[in-house]
Amino acid sequence: MKILVVDDDPMAAEMIVAIVEDAGHETLMAENAVVALETIAKQPNIDLVISDNFMPLMNGPELCLELRGQNFKQPFILLSGDDYELSEDMKSNLSAYIIKDFTLADTLIETINRVISK
């Protein structure tokens, strides 16, 4: 699968890419939401988006909202270091929401498998 990883922290992005590629997927990276939107416009067959929460310009949930507004139907997984309060509307847009901790590697793969099979 082709997965887009959106994160402004290059270290975090690399980590997610390593985890996702190890599970056999292809990845693309975007360092903020604007680049992410451009990438999705240019590459039509992105299967899933994994995004960080807090980023300059536009944060994760806002990116998701924008994508849904553009009729992007693929799964969107939000990653955060926070126990961020999300509104009900927001939750309905997201496919899943993961808090970053040391179990990230396993949790991320499990979640990807889960949202894909829906």
Add this chain to the structure above:
Amino acid sequence: MNKQSESLKSKLEHLRRGFFAELPGRLQEIDKDFENLKLQPEDQGLHRELHRKVHNIKGTAASFGLQSLSQVAIQTESLLKNYQDKKTAPGQSLFSSLSRLIDELRLEVEQATQVNSTSEPIFQNIDLNTSSVQPGNHIKGQLIYICDDDPLLLQNLQVQLACFAYTIETFMEPKQMLEAIQLNPPDVIIMDIEFPNGEQVSNDCIGRLQQVQGQGRKIPIIFISARDDFQARLYAVQTGGTAYFTKPFKVMELVESLDGILAPYQPEPHRILIIDDDSKMAELHRLILQEAGMTVRVIHSVKTVLEVINDFKPDLILVDMYMPLCNGRELAKLIRQVPDFLSMPIVYLSSETDAKEQFSALRVGADGFLTKPIKPERLISEVLLRTERMDAIRSLMVRDSLTGLLNHTTILNLLETSISGTKRRNETLCFAMLDVDYFKQVNDGHGHAIGDQVLLALSRILKQRLRKSDFVGRYGGEEFAVILPNVDLDRAKAIIDELRIAFQQVTFNTPQGEFSCTLSGGVACYPEFPTMQDLVNHADKALYIAKNEGRNRIEKIHAGQ
């Protein structure tokens, strides 16, 4: 299923090292941003940048398992977030708090980069903490270094203490141990106060022993010695020893001392649910309570309150009196309708100052009434007062007084609730019944005091070797019950078998000599047995089979046996 491949592990390890290399640079940038912010406190952009940088460190540190660094970053971020919402320029107090936190961050970064440049990759340990339980590996034991010139003693201690899930390393000379401490500091040191050349272990050696990477955090030392004289004991006190045992000593007493020092059970932070439609107020209160070490969840609307309570399991609910949809009084009544939540502490927060209104609110089963605006210290103490009281009451109601394990009723109730949770999440759960073999003979032959010691030793093993998510109860006189969520039958049997082996290796001392005990056990699995009663009956049946088959064994059971 989710085993990381070796190449991923090494890649992550590589990234982790890269993170450490980057950390000092990141901190420099944070320093710079902070200095700029102090010059232009109104600059929202600067504020956001600083916030984002701290946020990133928090997330990545957490992903790499760097708990304490992540914690400091969390605190720093909270502080920044709070002022960001206010939209007014931050003042002196913010800057001094921030300055303090950034200094802490720097210390953490220094520590992290020092310690981790030489020690074992962190990811090997992380497997032990995931929910995929592996027999023999599912608990990370606390690290103890033992130094003594008697190899037999070392061997004996190593075997005995390993039963209780401590990780032991032994040394015959202080010098060797000192080197090991530089690389990988333990949680406790046990050492003999005299060594073969007759000299007492020098102060200098002890001092060096107790330094841990810059923070001056001392490792507790337990001294063991053949000497019992005043001089020796004084020496131990002067060199900062935490405990002193004379040889020959009872291992169980040493274990108790270790318990006291290592405190394996940090009390779970209190969980507070705040229900307030005023999000700024709610955030402020959340911040205050989090600073006091509590875990807080905020909801703004009452619609989902029962689900949230079921999910979050708060120890106390803080409710605003007047909210859309239903007021605080009605909410309390609604919550209290559910039998499980009859004793849930509910405290009102309101600007209501009318005494009559307050009384009428209290009459519907609230536990307190706090008026807004409330001083932070007052909020914290009112909440703590009630949660601690509930803790004490709950303990009395749910725990067995000898072992501190859950009592018969509670463990069965928990089994029921665990089954519902398991069903909802589509997982499996196992239930085990354990029984000490020939316990009656122990009581008859050695007396009840010794019998109690046996039960206590088993309780300790159960508590220390099982995960936080497992539940352990004293089911009857010498019967124990264990609920193991999220494991399958074979794994559960393997885990319990380990416990059996550990228990078998404990030796108990009596005037008549030493003895040890064994246990038998039976394990049954949900959803193969779909109800609480089914599980209990069949685990019991399996236990019976174990006894019949010769004892000192664990039997698993399937439907149709």
